[in-house]
Amino acid sequence: MTxxxxxxxxxNPSAGNKNTMLLDGALAALSRRAIEVAVHPTRYAGxxxxxxRVIVEAGSADCILVAGGDGxxxxxxxxxxxxxTASVILPIGTANVLAQELGYYASGKPSADRIADICLxxxxxxxxxxxxxxxxxxxxxxxxxxxxxxxxxLQLVNPVLKKRMGRVAFVPAVLRTLARERKAAxxxxxxxxxxxxxxxxxxxxxILANISRYAGPFCLTKRTSHKQKGMACLxxxxxxxxxxxxxxxxxxxxxxDGRAEGQFLLAGSIRxxxxxxxxxxDGDYLGCGEARVRIADETVQFLVPMIQ
Numbered sequence: 001m002t003x004x005x006x007x008x009x010x011x012n013p014s015a016g017n018k019n020t021m022l023l024d025g026a027l028a029a030l031s032r033r034a035i036e037v038a039v040h041p042t043r044y045a046g047x048x049x050x051x052x053r054v055i056v057e058a059g060s061a062d063c064i065l066v067a068g069g070d071g072x073x074x075x076x077x078x079x080x081x082x083x084x085t086a087s088v089i090l091p092i093g094t095a096n097v098l099a100q101e102l103g104y105y106a107s108g109k110p111s112a113d114r115i116a117d118i119c120l121x122x123x124x125x126x127x128x129x130x131x132x133x134x135x136x137x138x139x140x141x142x143x144x145x146x147x148x149x150x151x152x153x154l155q156l157v158n159p160v161l162k163k164r165m166g167r168v169a170f171v172p173a174v175l176r177t178l179a180r181e182r183k184a185a186x187x188x189x190x191x192x193x194x195x196x197x198x199x200x201x202x203x204x205x206x207i208l209a210n211i212s213r214y215a216g217p218f219c220l221t222k223r224t225s226h227k228q229k230g231m232a233c234l235x236x237x238x239x240x241x242x243x244x245x246x247x248x249x250x251x252x253x254x255x256x257d258g259r260a261e262g263q264f265l266l267a268g269s270i271r272x273x274x275x276x277x278x279x280x281x282d283g284d285y286l287g288c289g290e291a292r293v294r295i296a297d298e299t300v301q302f303l304v305p306m307i308q
Contacts, residue, residue, distance in 0.1 A: 069093015
């Protein structure tokens with residue numbers, strides 16, 4: 001447990017859920033607890049990383065409350081990587097999968113008082129992120145890298161509809177992607193180093209998972225979780241629209257471990273994709289091409305509920 005008296009809030013006004021009631025409630029709850037709070041709104045992509053680094057270097061906060069979605073959390077994590085400054089997530093994005101994984105939700109939804117209590121009395125979690133090298137740049141990941149179907153869906157999601165309608169905006173994108181799935185190319189992957197020396201093959205869809213959840217409350221895999229280091233690499237070998245529909249249906253009831261060829265990335269790296277492979281990182285479309293993924297050498301700290 002950690003003692004907190006100063007909190008910096010990094011707030012993304014463009015997060016998927018623009019309802020500020022949860023943020024206002026958390027600020028009020030912290031005020032009632034006589035906590036010193038400084039609010040820093042973000043103004044552009046990457047700004048949350050810059051703000052977090054300034055906070056860490058100045059030592060101006062005991063913890064950072066991240067008010068945003070998974071993308072904002074990822075930006076803050078890059079700014080706090082390897083430091084002793086922990087973060088708490090105030091989930092106001094579209095999916096908020098990492099917040100669900102870490103236990104911030106109670107009775108199916110987040111609570112302002114619960115978030116405030118975690119800021120003050122949370123347990124410190126050492127969380128292992130991963131690095132994605134894509135087009136010559138290193139990007140920090142927290143949840144997953146997807147190659148194929150899910151990335152193709154995100155490529156087609158209308159950002160205006162997503163802000164207005166949330167998850168409903170994914171329906172037309174899913175239907176369009178399913179219609180194209182028959183012509184989708186195989187996805188090559190190669191694992192090297194560590195326990196997997198030059199293992200390579202192709203798949204119809206690849207998900208490299210750093211947490212057990214996926215796309216909201218669904219359990220994707222039991223092979224990893226936020227409490228352990230390493231990524232479950234799920235290679236779904238079947239191709240076509242029917243295969244992808246079956247997998248979406250299975251996710252409603254059970255993990256996809258039994259359907260996928262499984263590898264585990266702990267040391268070394270995995271390369272996935274080719275020039276035409278769509279990629280997504282933590283639910284954000286990345287682009288088309290090959291990515292190299294490896295586990296980070298340093299951890300990110302989160303404050304989480306004492307009992308999970």
